[in-house]
Amino acid sequence: GAVVSQHPSRVICKSGTSVKIECRSLDFQATTMFWYRQFPKQSLMLMATSNEGSKATYEQGVEKDKFLINHASLTLSTLTVTSAHPEDSSFYICSARDNYEQYFGPGTRLTVT
């Protein structure tokens, strides 16, 4: 099956700093990528939909100036958490679609101290 990678897998940062997470589709081109966040023992919550070459579409309640998304190519999307605070600590998961299915990355555990 298709493979989606994320980097880093785990990051710890201080409050007020920014963190960038990369998501790559390794063996297919993804015109659309998705960013999710997941809190412990909860399901995935969609944050935004990212289309290559255009602005991301954010879900209601997600601050677009705080969670910057860039989809620079058909195989790479990045999520930057700006001025991170402890409440931004969570598990962030990206996903990419080929023509048929949606595949998920392994996730990035962000801890803001």
Next chain:
Amino acid sequence: EDQVTQSPEALRLQEGESSSLNCSYTVSGLRGLFWYRQDPGKGPEFLFTLYSAGEEKEKERLKATLTKKESFLHITAPKPEDSATYLCAVQAGSARQLTFGSGTQLTVLP
């Protein structure tokens, strides 16, 4: 608004004890129903996509079925390595994104 409800929230089985997980959905224009497996601290792993009522798909000890209102994930003679959270999601209408249920946490005891 699309809704996906999974039951039970948690399920404990003895090894070899077959059972089913339920995913009920209310959507406008179902385009696909997806099952994923998620292990702790990892991203969801794709299992199946079902597109129309009556469709069934199998993979090892897992079998997914679909009706117009719900989907079942049947687990036959489960093993401890089947322990995970199983997520159901739907894609509906013109949306490209998936709407997820809250998941069923399955524990298979040896």
